[in-house]
């Protein structure tokens with residue numbers, strides 16, 4: 001078996017990308033576990049397949065490092081935008097990408113023939129508990145209590161195509177995310193597990209966060225997670241409707257156009273290297 005791939009990263013959230021217009025991946029979950037291994041594999045937070053689509057320009061299929069499928073990936077979809085343009089799969093700078101979290105629209109900013117920045121229409125945030133899904137009382141999960149491992153927290157849950165729980169803490173730099181993250185991920189109130197963002201509001205236009213991703217553990221950044229933190233901060237009245245989200249790997253600009261009910265994410269995408277995998 002031989003398979004060409006490209007390692008890419010968006011703010012340090014790194015995936016192995018395979019062009020499935022040319023390559024065939026028989027068992028994506030198994031391949032995700034294999035390539036993600038940082039000692040015996042390529043080393044990544046997961047695997048992303050770029051596939052043909054019947055309802056959009058391309059389809060993105062994303063797999064976490066543990067082999068589970070994610071509905072959406074914010075950093076990943078920016079890298080897909082860069083890949084399809086830079087590697088000549090399209091010459092368009094406005095493209096649509098099918099995901100399990102819906103069809104997303106991307107605007108590519110090109111500098112010196114290469115994509116430098118990608119703005120993504122991330123669609124509408126969902127606060128309805130059954131649609132996230134999260135088991136809580138009431139018709140939305142904004143600032144609701146949760147007991148985790150004997151400690152009481154308050155969380156705001158939102159789906160950005162995939163499930164997120166946002167928790168505000170006074171000190172996110174020194175928290176034990178490897179200990180607390182998995183307890184949220186596997187908490188019985190999240191039937192499909194959850195991505196958890198630990199956030200702190202710095203001012204009305206800036207929020208910092210760390211993320212424990214479902215299926216991949218702590219990553220340097222999460223695009224859907226940054227959108228979740230931004231809209232959670234907005235609905236809780238903590239920030240304006242346009243914020244900079246500071247992640248371990250860098251910053252994302254997130255805007256919520258409440259009239260259209262659309263969230264926009266703008267950030268970079270980078271090629272690390274091209275490679276080939278053998279048996």
Ligand SMILES: N[C@@H](CCC[C@H](N)C(=O)O)C(=O)O
Pocket residue numbers: 013064069070071072073074075076162163195213214215216219221222223224225
């Ligand atoms: N890193 C991603 C999210 C990847 C999927 C997530 N772990 C899930 O299972 O939902 C992003 O940038 O959004």
